[in-house]
Amino acid sequence: MEGIIIKNISNDYTVRCDKNHYTCKPRGKFRKDKISPVVGDYVEIDEKNNYILEIKPRKNELIRPTVSNIDQAVIIMSIAYPDFSDNLLDKLLVILEFNNIKPIICFTKLDLLKSDEREEANNFMNYYKHIGYEVYNNTELEKIKNIFKDKVTVFTGQSGAGKSTLINKLNPELNLKTDEISMALGRGKHTTRHVELIDLYGGLVADTPGFSNVSFIGMELSDIRDNFIEFNEYRDKCEYKDCMHNNEANCAIKEALEQGNILMSRYKNYLKFTDRR
Secondary structure, eight states, rough: EEEEEEEETTTTTEEEEHHHHHHOOHHHHHTTTHHHTTTOOOOEEEEETTTEEOOOOSOEEEETTTTTSEEEEEEEEEETTOOOOOOHHHHHHHHHHHHEEEEEEEEOOGGGGGGGHHHHHHHHHHHHHTTOOOOEEEHHHHHHHHHTTTTTEEEETTTTSSSSHHHHHHOOOGOOOOEEEETTTTTTTOOOOEEEEEEETTEEEEEEEOOSSOOTOOOOOHHHHHHHHHHHHHHHSSTTTOOOOSSSSOOOHHHHTTTTTHHHHHHHHHHHHHHHO
């Protein structure tokens, strides 16, 4: 019988097959082959003995949080408290693009901004919309409800930015645990202790532990470059085909930056991500 892993706690995997749920253990051969089932895996199970027999090929996988076969990711970013991090946002965007996961950006806590700060935030949000991303703020609940149908969605982003709070607003019956921001650390405490797929508006959503440190696992410098999506509009205009948009002469990316067509914070983050000295 085939199903999807919707929860993993310790070595117990909850597998949903149609409307039935089975708590299964992985076969010993997985440990021998150094293979671990993860939430989101499509698997073949022995429903009588509660064993996972086979893991179907994955189309993608995120390591932190560990979840597979993801269609899209909602990146929750706080504008204030905890402080906004354009570095983390751009890093997540690059990693998701590389893994063929559609990024959707959702900003929270805009109500804490002063009028001049809100205008700056709106300009920033409009840039990401302009280069092709779906961008929402967390008050646009009716619009956000429409993104989940027939998709496996992961929520990720800053700790304390409001992932569980947003899911609770979308469906109060879930009553996911939330916690206060740590005054000492200036960020949220992790309140989600495991990854679990939850039914939401015709799709499956993973509420995952928040994190603020991710790495470019398995990516070359050229992969980082190629997944800054707005760069691709200008790449063919660079003098050098393998231009890394740093110290090279006649670089179209740097020209676009000077003309205000590329956001300065994006370019600075690109330089940080590709500096491997």
